[in-house]
Amino acid sequence: MAEAKLNKFAAEDVSLADVAKSLGHPARIRILKILTDMNLCMCGDIVDQLPLSQATVSQHLKELKRVGLIKGNVEGPKTCYCIDNQRIEEIRDKFANLFSKVCCGSACK
Amino acid sequence: MAEAKLNKFAAEDVSLADVAKSLGHPARIRILKILTDMNLCMCGDIVDQLPLSQATVSQHLKELKRVGLIKGNVEGPKTCYCIDNQRIEEIRDKFANLFSKVCCGSACK
DNA sequence: ATCGTATATCGTAAATTTACGATTAATGAT
DNA sequence: ATCATTAATCGTAAATTTACGATATACGAT
Numbered sequence: 001m002a003e004a005k006l007n008k009f010a011a012e013d014v015s016l017a018d019v020a021k022s023l024g025h026p027a028r029i030r031i032l033k034i035l036t037d038m039n040l041c042m043c044g045d046i047v048d049q050l051p052l053s054q055a056t057v058s059q060h061l062k063e064l065k066r067v068g069l070i071k072g073n074v075e076g077p078k079t080c081y082c083i084d085n086q087r088i089e090e091i092r093d094k095f096a097n098l099f100s101k102v103c104c105g106s107a108c109k
Numbered sequence: 110m111a112e113a114k115l116n117k118f119a120a121e122d123v124s125l126a127d128v129a130k131s132l133g134h135p136a137r138i139r140i141l142k143i144l145t146d147m148n149l150c151m152c153g154d155i156v157d158q159l160p161l162s163q164a165t166v167s168q169h170l171k172e173l174k175r176v177g178l179i180k181g182n183v184e185g186p187k188t189c190y191c192i193d194n195q196r197i198e199e200i201r202d203k204f205a206n207l208f209s210k211v212c213c214g215s216a217c218k
Numbered sequence: 219a220t221c222g223t224a225t226a227t228c229g230t231a232a233a234t235t236t237a238c239g240a241t242t243a244a245t246g247a248t
Numbered sequence: 249a250t251c252a253t254t255a256a257t258c259g260t261a262a263a264t265t266t267a268c269g270a271t272a273t274a275c276g277a278t
Binding site for chain 2: 265269
């Protein structure tokens with residue numbers, strides 16, 4: 001952004017927006033789905049399933065790791081990635097809560 | 110992005126990512142919360158509650174409207190905004206579904 | 219008809235994101 | 249020790265996002 005005004009927002013809103021932003025790319029949605037289905041897998045397997053270069057996928061993985069949605073641990077020359085279930089549940093609840101108050105038909109016609 | 114490779118991803122992933130991205134700014138999270146609490150309110154009321162210029166807030170409102178999270182209808186010189194409940198429920202379900210398969214403790218140690 | 223208010227849009231600058239080739243680092247195999 | 253493989257990081261270009269002042273638009277009031 002032109003100027004960082006994030007300090008003028010509630011920390012809660014900043015952190016939820018941060019997670020939402022990290023979900024804001026189809027490659028990262030796809031990675032989450034792959035990891036959910038496979039339970040855990042090598043970086044290379046993920047690269048194979050995406051229409052992006054290894055460098056770009058690595059960048060997306062880094063972003064998902066940054067917000068804590070996934071974990072990765074190095075196993076020799078390979079890296080094994082998986083969903084961080086505890087964190088995902090936390091985030092699931094935050095989104096559910098954001099949407100929860102909505103219920104009874106919209107106010108606008 | 111440098112090149113638009115979005116066509117190489119599933120439409121479903123692209124559209125969920127699109128919504129996530131629209132939630133990826135604290136001002137827009139805040140706007141949703143304000144509209145949820147107030148049920149419906151004038152554009153000006155929202156501007157007053159955000160540390161951003163009128164032009165910038167208008168831009169954020171436009172983005173939320175684009176993905177369908179909110180509706181706005183013009184009433185004379187004013188515009189009245191509100192949550193689009195039906196759409197929000199739809200989106201709530203999509204996120205819930207994305208996170209739902211996750212449940213039983215992460216695979217990585 | 220003119221004026222004031224409310225909001226959208228335009229133009230634009232700065233920051234950030236996305237993508238990729240090239241390089242580096244780290245390990246296992248020979 | 250050398251080589252092949254895997255993945256992270258660097259450097260960088262292009263696209264997008266964010267922000268705001270200025271302007272345009274649309275309406276109600278006078």
